[in-house]
Amino acid sequence: MTTKAEVLEVSVWRGSADGGALETFEVPARESQTVLDVVSWIQQFADPTLTYRYACRVGMCGSCAMMVNGTPRWTCRTHVQKVAEGNSLRIEPLRNLPVIKDLAADMDPFFDKWVEAEAVHHPTGTRHDPIAHVDADSGARQAADAGIECINCAVCYAACDTVAGNADYLGPAALQRAWTLLNDTRDGGGASILDAVSGGGGCHNCHSMGSCTQYCPNELDPMSAIAGLKRETVRRVFRRRRDA
Amino acid sequence: MLDFRLYMAQRLTALIMAPLVLGHIAVMIYAIQGGLSSAEILGRTQGSLFWLLFYGLFVLAVSIHAAIGIRVIVHEWAGLKGAALSALTWATGLGLLAMGARAVWAVTAA
Numbered sequence A: 001m002t003t004k005a006e007v008l009e010v011s012v013w014r015g016s017a018d019g020g021a022l023e024t025f026e027v028p029a030r031e032s033q034t035v036l037d038v039v040s041w042i043q044q045f046a047d048p049t050l051t052y053r054y055a056c057r058v059g060m061c062g063s064c065a066m067m068v069n070g071t072p073r074w075t076c077r078t079h080v081q082k083v084a085e086g087n088s089l090r091i092e093p094l095r096n097l098p099v100i101k102d103l104a105a106d107m108d109p110f111f112d113k114w115v116e117a118e119a120v121h122h123p124t125g126t127r128h129d130p131i132a133h134v135d136a137d138s139g140a141r142q143a144a145d146a147g148i149e150c151i152n153c154a155v156c157y158a159a160c161d162t163v164a165g166n167a168d169y170l171g172p173a174a175l176q177r178a179w180t181l182l183n184d185t186r187d188g189g190g191a192s193i194l195d196a197v198s199g200g201g202g203c204h205n206c207h208s209m210g211s212c213t214q215y216c217p218n219e220l221d222p223m224s225a226i227a228g229l230k231r232e233t234v235r236r237v238f239r240r241r242r243d244a
Numbered sequence B: 001m002l003d004f005r006l007y008m009a010q011r012l013t014a015l016i017m018a019p020l021v022l023g024h025i026a027v028m029i030y031a032i033q034g035g036l037s038s039a040e041i042l043g044r045t046q047g048s049l050f051w052l053l054f055y056g057l058f059v060l061a062v063s064i065h066a067a068i069g070i071r072v073i074v075h076e077w078a079g080l081k082g083a084a085l086s087a088l089t090w091a092t093g094l095g096l097l098a099m100g101a102r103a104v105w106a107v108t109a110a
Ligand code: FES
Pocket: A054, A055, A056, A057, A058, A059, A060, A061, A062, A063, A064, A065, A074, A075, A076, A077
């Protein structure tokens, strides 16, 4: 579908935590226009009260994610031409998160779960120690490297049907970060990470549906990271047996 | 909702069930060759410790496996949680176990 039409029909979700509805705007179509350009145009030329969030505009900060025609996307790097249905766009706040206002979702539950998953650095040295040697070729380092480019945009979290059905589930981003730290030789939190991802909302709730991996704008693979966590939690039980 | 313990219980019972399912199907196919009456089948199963253990273990594994599966579905699709969800899990498991054990006993008791 190309958007040769001069004007885009854009329905934008307006409202707050108490509810809201779609409002339609007509936005001039431009070549190489991104979805974020469209939202910014509306805010600048049609309705200055429209609330949304962005910072870098180049796919690094992870703050501009929204639902575009029902699919979670980083809007600053999503071309309208690629996602418009005919000449219409439907833009809504990220799924699976509470709304603050209009297109700005409340990211608190998302980041609280990173902490809950022990996806925080557990230092093993101090600034007085020599710089840790990291073997770039080791399997563990490669497993960590595969997941560290996460920009915390919450697209995976919005895409995940397990999050939608199970509010306690930690979600793909937090679990993937837990996995990269588990594989980082400089992180000393192995046991507490495995404990944290084994609870009621942990990695074992994942059904491997793969929406996280399919929609991650950075082409990361949280589903495999979560599978890695499941494997390690099981291995740990047998390791304990042997050591006992 | 599905913690490590429940996850392992469901995986391990699946491991137990896999060969038992195959054994069950194989016996079904074998048993009806040439037309076998229920009296003849009962003649072989009644008083058999082997079939008591085979189907007893099967029923136990199914009860645990299915109860956890139902728990996940009901939580994600119907939003049931907390004590009510636990009660449903136990009721499903114990209900299946009671019905299954009764059936196993009916065909294996001497
Ligand atoms: S604005 Fe920074 S990732 Fe889109």
